[in-house]
Every structure is written in C-alpha cells, then in structure tokens.
Amino acid sequence: MKIVVACYGTRGDVEPSAAVGGELLRRGHDVQMAVPPDLVGFIESVGLPAVAYGPDLRAILEAHRNFYTFFFRNFWRIREVSRLSREAWEPRLQSWDEMSKVLSSLADGADLLFTGLVFEEVAANVAEHHGIPLATLHYFPLRPNGQLLSFLPAPVGRAAMTVQQWMAWRGTRKVEDLQRRKLGLPKAANPASKRIPELGALEMQAYDEVCFPGLAAEWAKSNGRRPFVGALTLDMPTDADAEVAAWISEGTPPIFFGFGSMPVESAVDTLAMIGTTCEELGERAVVCAAGTDFTDVPVPDHVKVVSAVNYAKIFPACRAVVHHGGAGTTAASLRAGVPTLILSTDLDQTLWGVRVKRLKVGAARRFSTTSQKSLITDLRRILTPEYAAQAREMATRMTKPAASVAAAADLLESFARRDG
Numbered sequence: 001m002k003i004v005v006a007c008y009g010t011r012g013d014v015e016p017s018a019a020v021g022g023e024l025l026r027r028g029h030d031v032q033m034a035v036p037p038d039l040v041g042f043i044e045s046v047g048l049p050a051v052a053y054g055p056d057l058r059a060i061l062e063a064h065r066n067f068y069t070f071f072f073r074n075f076w077r078i079r080e081v082s083r084l085s086r087e088a089w090e091p092r093l094q095s096w097d098e099m100s101k102v103l104s105s106l107a108d109g110a111d112l113l114f115t116g117l118v119f120e121e122v123a124a125n126v127a128e129h130h131g132i133p134l135a136t137l138h139y140f141p142l143r144p145n146g147q148l149l150s151f152l153p154a155p156v157g158r159a160a161m162t163v164q165q166w167m168a169w170r171g172t173r174k175v176e177d178l179q180r181r182k183l184g185l186p187k188a189a190n191p192a193s194k195r196i197p198e199l200g201a202l203e204m205q206a207y208d209e210v211c212f213p214g215l216a217a218e219w220a221k222s223n224g225r226r227p228f229v230g231a232l233t234l235d236m237p238t239d240a241d242a243e244v245a246a247w248i249s250e251g252t253p254p255i256f257f258g259f260g261s262m263p264v265e266s267a268v269d270t271l272a273m274i275g276t277t278c279e280e281l282g283e284r285a286v287v288c289a290a291g292t293d294f295t296d297v298p299v300p301d302h303v304k305v306v307s308a309v310n311y312a313k314i315f316p317a318c319r320a321v322v323h324h325g326g327a328g329t330t331a332a333s334l335r336a337g338v339p340t341l342i343l344s345t346d347l348d349q350t351l352w353g354v355r356v357k358r359l360k361v362g363a364a365r366r367f368s369t370t371s372q373k374s375l376i377t378d379l380r381r382i383l384t385p386e387y388a389a390q391a392r393e394m395a396t397r398m399t400k401p402a403a404s405v406a407a408a409a410d411l412l413e414s415f416a417r418r419d420g
Contacts, residue, residue, distance in 0.1 A: 001111040002032075002109060004033075004106045008035070008116065020137075024409050096172075097175070099119060104126050111416050113133070115137070122179065129183040136196065200225065202225055233401050243306070255318060256320070257322045316338065318336075319338065320379065324349055335395055341379065345367050
C-alpha cells in the first residue's frame with residue numbers, strides 16, 4: 001500500500017508518526033513522510049523518505065513560548081494576549097495553502113493518509129478531496145470528553161472543549177474555506193474536530209488508557225475508532241548514552257532535567273537554579289540540553305549536561321525526572337517507574353501535569369512560576385518512598401514501546417484495507 005504520513009511540530013510531535021512509518025516501511029509498504037523543514041534530515045537519518053511540509057519551527061516555537069508565558073501570567077490583558085496569539089498563529093496560516101499543495105500531490109493515488117495532531121485540518125481536507133481513508137494520531141484526548149479537564153465536572157469539561165474547538169475554528173475558517181474551494185470541496189459547516197469523526201476516520205490515541213480512567217467507557221460509542229495504543233517512540237540510542245550511564249554509575253542516582261525542543265528563556269539562570277537546588281538537596285543532576293544552548297554556561301561538578309540521551313535507558317537509573325510535560329517524555333517517565341515533576345510551558349503540557357498529579361506519581365507547576373524555593377519543595381515532595389512505590393506500580397501498567405508501535409501499524413493496515 002501507498003501510505004502518506006503528514007506530521008508537523010517538534011521532534012516530540014513527529015517521532016511517534018515516524019516510529020509507525022518505519023514499522024510500515026519494514027512491512028513492505030510505500031511510505032512517504034511530510035515533516036517540518038528542520039526535521040527532514042532527522043527523518044531521512046532513520047531511513048524514511050521525507051519532504052518539507054510547513055514553515056521552519058524556530059520562529060513558531062519562540063512565538064508560542066512568548067504567548068504561553070505571557071498568557072499564564074497576564075490572562076486578563078485581553079488585547080496583549082490577542083496580539084501574541086496572532087503572532088503565534090500567523091506563520092501557520094500563511095503556510096496553509098502551500099502545505100495543502102504539498103500534501104495533495106503526495107496523497108494522489110495513496111491508500112491512506114495518516115496525520116498528526118497539528119494541522120490535521122489540512123490533511124482531513126486533502127483526504128476528503130482524494131476520497132481516501134484518513135487516520136489521525138492524538139497524544140492526549142483531543143475530542144470532547146469529561147476526563148481531560150478533570151478539575152471540572154464532566155459535563156462542563158466536555159462543553160468547554162467543544163466551545164474551545166469552535167472558537168479555534170473561527171480563527172482558521174477563512175483559510176480553510178480557501179483550501180477547500182481550491183480542492184473543489186464545499187465550505188465546511190463545522191470544525192474539522194467534528195467532521196473528522198463523522199467521516200469515519202481512525203483516531204488512534206497514542207497514550208495508555210490507564211492514564212485516563214473512564215475515558216474508554218465514555219468513548220465506547222466510537223465503535224472502535226479511538227483505540228488506545230500507548231506512547232510511540234523510535235527508542236533511538238544516542239552517542240551520549242554510554243558516557244551518561246558511566247557517570248551515573250560513579251555516584252548516587254541523579255535527578256534528570258530536560259525541557260524539550262522549546263528553548264528556555266535563560267540557560268544561565270536555569271542551570272544555576274538546577275545546580276544550587278541539587279546541591280542543597282545533596283543530589284546529582286543530568287541535564288538534557290535538547291533545544292537549549294548550554295555551551296558557554298558554567299557547569300557544577302555534580303551536574304552533567306548532554307545534548308540528548310535515550311530516555312528509556314537513562315530514566316530508570318534516575319531518582320526522579322523533571323521535564324516540560326511533553327506527551328512522549330511523560331510516557332517515558334511513567335514507563336521508567338520513577339517519580340515525575342512537570343514544569344510546563346504549554347497548555348497540553350500543563351494538562352499532562354494535572355494527569356501526573358492525579359495519578360499520584362509526581363507533581364507539577366508552570367515553568368514560568370518556578371523558583372529555586374519551589375523546585376526544592378516539589379522535589380522533596382516526590383523524592384519519598386510513597387511516590388517511588390506508586391511510580392513503580394504505574395510502570396507495570398504501561399504498554400511496552402515495541403507493542404505500541406506494532407499495534408498502531410496493525411490498526412492502520414486493517415483500516416486502510418477495510419475502508420480503502
């Protein structure tokens with residue numbers, strides 16, 4: 001079969017789709033990926049063909065960091081929030097037409113179009129135009145439900161999600177209608193979040209059912225179109241794994257710190273806070289630089305900074321994991337069976353922080369409100385036998401990475417053959 005995989009976002013957004021794409025390629029299918037220009041090289045390095053799709057990530061990441069940092073601190077300043085929101089969304093809207101052209105060309109003659117969460121509207125319209133099955137991949141419960149916003153009564157949570165999706169559609173409706181007109185489709189009468197399920201798409205949930213107790217029962221009427229497959233990862237080794245493992249073995253298990261692809265505002269201040277906090281607690285630290293440049297920042301002796309590590313290999317050797325709350329990193333920490341502290345910078349990361357707290361395997365707060373004092377308090381809370389025991393128990397209920405990838409590939413093959 002010819003399968004087109006379109007996914008936009010950071011490596012954390014793209015890697016799950018790449019993991020499934022790689023498995024489909026191994027099974028003999030013709031797989032073509034469309035990813036951000038910044039990640040074409042990464043995808044090709046794992047043996048998958050790829051084309052550039054959408055704008056470069058760097059400017060978008062900076063704009064989104066500025067928006068959410070301001071929003072969480074000053075949400076009542078409506079005019080400024082609106083301005084920063086427009087700045088965050090403008091590059092996406094400007095790229096919509098070009099992305100549609102790229103994807104429409106790739107999907108011509110395809111048996112299946114498989115898309116990630118970001119820009120799923122673009123892919124849904126292209127799939128409708130070509131008359132081919134559409135499958136989506138969600139890293140948290142995106143469709144209205146009573147479990148995600150667990151701090152609200154279930155009916156209120158569902159209503160809030162529905163309203164939010166209609167409001168988001170208002171911001172993209174004009175550019176989406178233009179895309180649909182160019183594809184020969186009528187104007188959409190409702191948001192893609194409503195149209196996609198109505199079209200019978202397969203909406204795979206790339207997280208474990210155990211993370212959201214009650215969600216499967218709530219979605220039982222989806223007729224199996226929202227299966228839980230667990231988190232998806234390439235589980236790639238890195239050049240630093242052996243070095244980090246050796247450093248860990250030389251002393252007490254460290255605390256891991258990582259902040260994902262979005263750079264922190266101040267590398268100097270962040271590393272100083274980590275170093276001083278761990279010194280006071282008598283702990284060591286491994287810091288994963290990822291999207292932040294720590295090159296010229298002084299590093300204390302009890303701290304080791306690396307550009308990247310294999311989470312599956314390093315997390316189990318740590319006392320706790322402190323990270324930004326990305327879905328993939330959260331799943332890795334849950335699978336590792338160690339307590340988690342999420343310092344979120346984005347809305348979906350904040351919601352994963354709420355989840356970690358409700359599962360009683362860790363703590364959470366926004367990175368923008370984190371201080372040395374709060375970091376010490378949070379770490380002391382989770383570095384207890386109670387949290388460690390709960391984290392170990394949670395790990396036994398998580399799906400293994402290889403099983404998740406195989407299950408996702410099985411579902412896509414079956415769906416394409418049945419609905420193609």
